[in-house]
Amino acid sequence: xxxxxxxxxxxxxxxxxxxxxxxxxxxxxxxxxxxxxxxxxxxxxxxxxxxxxxxxxxxxxxxxxxxxxxxxxxxxxxxxxxxxxxxxxxxxxxxxxxxxxxxxxxxxxxxxxxxxxxxxxxxxxxxxxxxxxxxxxxxxxxxxxxxxxxxxxxxxxxxxxxxxxxxxxxxxxxxxxxxxxxxxxxxxxxxxxxxxxxxxxxxxxxxxxxxxxxxxxxxxxxxxxxxxxxxxxxxxxxxxxxxxxxxxxxxxxxxxxxxxxxxxxxxxxxxxxxxxxxxxxxxxxxxxxxxxxxxxxxxxxxxxxxxxxxxxxxxxxxxxxxxxxxx
Amino acid sequence: xxxxxxxxxxxxxxxxxxxxxxxxxxxxxxxxxxxxxxxxxxxxxxxxxxxxxxxxxxxxxxxxxxxxxxxxxxxxxxxxxxxxxxxxxxxxxxxxxxxxxxxxxxxxxxxxxxxxxxxxxxxxxxxxxxxxxxxxxxxxxxxxxxxxxxxxxxxxxxxxxxxxxxxxxxxxxxxxxxxxxxxxxxxxxxxxxxxxxxxxxxxxx
Numbered sequence: 001x002x003x004x005x006x007x008x009x010x011x012x013x014x015x016x017x018x019x020x021x022x023x024x025x026x027x028x029x030x031x032x033x034x035x036x037x038x039x040x041x042x043x044x045x046x047x048x049x050x051x052x053x054x055x056x057x058x059x060x061x062x063x064x065x066x067x068x069x070x071x072x073x074x075x076x077x078x079x080x081x082x083x084x085x086x087x088x089x090x091x092x093x094x095x096x097x098x099x100x101x102x103x104x105x106x107x108x109x110x111x112x113x114x115x116x117x118x119x120x121x122x123x124x125x126x127x128x129x130x131x132x133x134x135x136x137x138x139x140x141x142x143x144x145x146x147x148x149x150x151x152x153x154x155x156x157x158x159x160x161x162x163x164x165x166x167x168x169x170x171x172x173x174x175x176x177x178x179x180x181x182x183x184x185x186x187x188x189x190x191x192x193x194x195x196x197x198x199x200x201x202x203x204x205x206x207x208x209x210x211x212x213x214x215x216x217x218x219x220x221x222x223x224x225x226x227x228x229x230x231x232x233x234x235x236x237x238x239x240x241x242x243x244x245x246x247x248x249x250x251x252x253x254x255x256x257x258x259x260x261x262x263x264x265x266x267x268x269x270x271x272x273x274x275x276x277x278x279x280x281x282x283x284x285x286x287x288x289x290x291x292x293x294x295x296x297x298x299x300x301x302x303x304x305x306x307x308x309x310x311x312x313x314x315x316x317x318x319x320x321x322x323x324x325x326x327x
Numbered sequence: 328x329x330x331x332x333x334x335x336x337x338x339x340x341x342x343x344x345x346x347x348x349x350x351x352x353x354x355x356x357x358x359x360x361x362x363x364x365x366x367x368x369x370x371x372x373x374x375x376x377x378x379x380x381x382x383x384x385x386x387x388x389x390x391x392x393x394x395x396x397x398x399x400x401x402x403x404x405x406x407x408x409x410x411x412x413x414x415x416x417x418x419x420x421x422x423x424x425x426x427x428x429x430x431x432x433x434x435x436x437x438x439x440x441x442x443x444x445x446x447x448x449x450x451x452x453x454x455x456x457x458x459x460x461x462x463x464x465x466x467x468x469x470x471x472x473x474x475x476x477x478x479x480x481x482x483x484x485x486x487x488x489x490x491x492x493x494x495x496x497x498x499x500x501x502x503x504x505x506x507x508x509x510x511x512x513x514x515x516x517x518x519x520x521x522x523x524x525x526x527x528x529x530x531x532x
Contacts, residue, residue: 217521225501233495
């Protein structure tokens, strides 16, 4: 994750980048004009607000094209590679405070010790985080955040949302992001540093955005699917069996006529099916404003569930501890 | 001592020939693991010669390799979901054609240079419905490894790749969402136009 853009060595490895950067990047979306096709024929279970989301996606895309990308390109042009890497490492290192907190909340105690060590090494020998020394000692950067913790605690994912400027998220991602922001030291440093942090995020997203641009037939759907699948992969620490959904896919298309089951997307289902009521399915006549208000209520539900799970955090941790010990 | 060494050498030679024979069997009766490893070896080879071959050269080399290891017709069919039934026979053929071209083109475009990457086999498991998943990962110097899981199905007497899951992102599910969305919103002709645009863009760089 250290080298920011090394060209396209692999189709797939860039998916990782896309997911990773989407979370932190300023504007995501990436590419190609979203041809406004008004009628919404595809109602996806995880994306009931598609037509609204598409508009925000289009907006983010223009912001990216006209503001973020030019600034980021200028940054990359005037800044030598070693400094860019240093900046990336610096912010990445600060993120570890958050990672450690979430390790603990998910009862991953040995990992939290490693990540603490990682943070300590890089903050000292690594010159305040500018050099990623820990990597060479064999301590890899782990990806943990509150959204994942909430997932582990059983808060349902909720519907897919594209936020203005911030990009792809889910109903669960919003309370998650609130806590992540609160737990990240960068949030308290002040403007110039935060600006640099945003520049860094956009610059690191370059490869992912380029890849989406090249590979996506429908950039909106491409971003949504890879985002949801990637988040699911992270939340389950790679244990989610995405591999099994192919059997389902195959059945549907080869035997093919259970239309109802078909319109739903495979990704994120593991979470979406946790509890009904979060991924609200809208009937076609519903007006947009109502969709938005639904989306707010679904976010409100996520906050609710978050609050509840915090109340029960003690119990959750005990349960998780037992679970991990059994493994 | 010398004798023992010779014995070892002989054993080693047998082992070597054994594996070579396994590779030679490729066309008929190759196991799922062999199909994946052969394909990965081809990819790495193309990456190593990437610069010299150029896009056209990589495309030519990968054409055979991809078609021999992937079940492209079936993938194209799954990718459009139940829309497949609604397509005329001509359209179905057209779709399979351009889809195959796109798959090869994207490999040729993305695997163009080499900086010490290698694939490592992890494990193999059978799925409930007679498929096999081959777990492997790509080692990239100075970077995190990328997990590659290949889903294979048996076709006749050989195994073919039907889905690739990279770091948890399923290629098939991703493409299926895209293709069905475009088919439903914009129709078959737009889908084909878009695919052709992508192939065209890939070939330019």
